[in-house]
Amino acid sequence: MARVAQLQGRQERNFTGLNTKPKGILTFVSAVIVFLAKILGVILLWQGFTLIVHSIFIPTPIQVWTTFWRLTLKGDVQGYTLPFEAWTSLMRVLRGFALAIIVGIPVGILFGLSNRTYQWTKFLVEPIRFIPPLAWVPLVIIFLHGESRYTFIIWIGAVFPIIYTTMSGVKVLDNNLWEVGRVLGASKWQLVTKIAIPAALPHMFSGARLGLGIGWACIVAAEMVGGGNGGLGSLILNYGQLLQIDAVVASMIVIGMLGYALNEIFVIAEKKLFPWQKDVKF
Amino acid sequence: MAEILIHNLSKTYRASNGGLVNALEGIDLEVKDGEFVCLVGKSGCGKTTLLRIIAGLEQPSAGEVLIDKKLVGSPDPLVGVVFQEDRLFPWRTVRRNVELGLELRKIARNSRKKATETYLRLVGLEGFADALPHELSGGMKQRAAIARVLANEPGVILMDEPFGALDAQTRNQMQEELLEIWSKHFRTVLFVTHSVDEAVMLADRILVITPHPGHIQCEYRLTMPRPRERLSPELIEFRQNILADLNTDVHST
Numbered sequence A: 001m002a003r004v005a006q007l008q009g010r011q012e013r014n015f016t017g018l019n020t021k022p023k024g025i026l027t028f029v030s031a032v033i034v035f036l037a038k039i040l041g042v043i044l045l046w047q048g049f050t051l052i053v054h055s056i057f058i059p060t061p062i063q064v065w066t067t068f069w070r071l072t073l074k075g076d077v078q079g080y081t082l083p084f085e086a087w088t089s090l091m092r093v094l095r096g097f098a099l100a101i102i103v104g105i106p107v108g109i110l111f112g113l114s115n116r117t118y119q120w121t122k123f124l125v126e127p128i129r130f131i132p133p134l135a136w137v138p139l140v141i142i143f144l145h146g147e148s149r150y151t152f153i154i155w156i157g158a159v160f161p162i163i164y165t166t167m168s169g170v171k172v173l174d175n176n177l178w179e180v181g182r183v184l185g186a187s188k189w190q191l192v193t194k195i196a197i198p199a200a201l202p203h204m205f206s207g208a209r210l211g212l213g214i215g216w217a218c219i220v221a222a223e224m225v226g227g228g229n230g231g232l233g234s235l236i237l238n239y240g241q242l243l244q245i246d247a248v249v250a251s252m253i254v255i256g257m258l259g260y261a262l263n264e265i266f267v268i269a270e271k272k273l274f275p276w277q278k279d280v281k282f
Numbered sequence B: 001m002a003e004i005l006i007h008n009l010s011k012t013y014r015a016s017n018g019g020l021v022n023a024l025e026g027i028d029l030e031v032k033d034g035e036f037v038c039l040v041g042k043s044g045c046g047k048t049t050l051l052r053i054i055a056g057l058e059q060p061s062a063g064e065v066l067i068d069k070k071l072v073g074s075p076d077p078l079v080g081v082v083f084q085e086d087r088l089f090p091w092r093t094v095r096r097n098v099e100l101g102l103e104l105r106k107i108a109r110n111s112r113k114k115a116t117e118t119y120l121r122l123v124g125l126e127g128f129a130d131a132l133p134h135e136l137s138g139g140m141k142q143r144a145a146i147a148r149v150l151a152n153e154p155g156v157i158l159m160d161e162p163f164g165a166l167d168a169q170t171r172n173q174m175q176e177e178l179l180e181i182w183s184k185h186f187r188t189v190l191f192v193t194h195s196v197d198e199a200v201m202l203a204d205r206i207l208v209i210t211p212h213p214g215h216i217q218c219e220y221r222l223t224m225p226r227p228r229e230r231l232s233p234e235l236i237e238f239r240q241n242i243l244a245d246l247n248t249d250v251h252s253t
């Protein structure tokens, strides 16, 4: 008892020692300054580039900025705003992503547990994995209608990273932990549900994050399918045809930023949920 | 409570280069109910192999292992194993790690909880029940691993260099704690160690294993009461004799 109390006391002292306040604020302020300086640097480079090249197809940062706010507040000629288009795209991506999880995780677990199943289906699954989502567009236009077109394209982009990271998560399971389960009297089913699946959970999360990223990046391809039904992807295509490059660039930046934000949400969640997992998250 | 009987046990591994490795040959061993037996021997002499066969994690090439007169073929929750590494489940709290064996055996939640509390207290981890393993020190992890095995209330406990990764002081302290637990609960223990020093502090009987192929070279009976004085003349003598046994082997090979 005494020893435990002593240990706890020592830990607390370390903890408060590391988080002295003035230092914390200083690091925060300097981090913000560095961040702003980096953004300013990129904008200056961009501005310099437009001055040198001087083409009507290369918008300046200011043009993109004003277009961004015009599209965000007023929207296009039909009144659809940028946040609305972003929301439309996000919902589509999430739908395809949800379906990719529903299919990818069980399939990944199955492949991880049964190498036989994986080897048997490999001849079919592996080639499909290497067909770019874009290549499915003509078939999708013929066979699917409405929102299901988007769902399919995003699904096919997101499902493979989910399957393969889940599978490797189940496969790389530490044989040591498996043995502990056996020694403690676990049945086959318990070994899977209490050990293999929980152990693979961090991998499933990483797979979901990668899948979501790819699904999000598939959005332009997906929205080429539907034509005029909105979304960030069709925004880019439409403005591209009108040669309004400032609007194209503004939409591209929104796609990039939202993708980044989605990924960060997952990274933060993963760090909270699996604090023992020390691998690189990107 | 249980006894171990081993008859003429041998284990041959096929190495990856195609050759055969004689890890164990002609092991005969009887461990009585409640006895504390230490296996000492140099690295690679087959100690882990022997323990894994007794645990049912590995099949012998010849011979047999009987626990309570029953042939061992596969792992049995009544034979507990403390591995050299702590092998805790990183996603489970200390409490839920300790509880795992009972959970797997579908013991009712109430009695599970009670047993878990008891054994957490026994190893002095009640204050860390809700911590995750990566938040513990090496010694605390090993204590949690021991509690996990004890909670299953096995008749035999096999321990493979459980304190090998600890510093000398923590190690001594863990030895004392283990003896205390063992004396209260009186279980059969088979304890593998590199350290002759550790063996003379703990064991009723010490078996010296020598390699190529791994076999039991000789055994020592220690009848001194516990807790033992690390620097007593008797222990020093045992230590010297055992070290000499381990060393003669180096010259003969």
Ligand SMILES: Nc1ncnc2c1ncn2[C@@H]1O[C@H](COP(=O)(O)OP(=O)(O)OP(=O)(O)O)[C@@H](O)[C@H]1O
Pocket: B013, B014, B015, B016, B021, B022, B023, B041, B042, B043, B044, B045, B046, B047, B048, B049, B050, B194
């Ligand atoms: N799976 C295996 N395949 C092939 N050879 C093995 C295998 N496991 C162990 N061996 C060999 O069997 C012999 C005994 O190994 P074992 O792990 O039992 O030694 P040990 O006494 O536990 O050593 P240490 O003290 O270093 O843990 C070694 O020569 C080793 O190379």
Ligand SMILES: [Mg+2]
Pocket: B047, B048, B049, B160
């Ligand atoms: Mg070993």
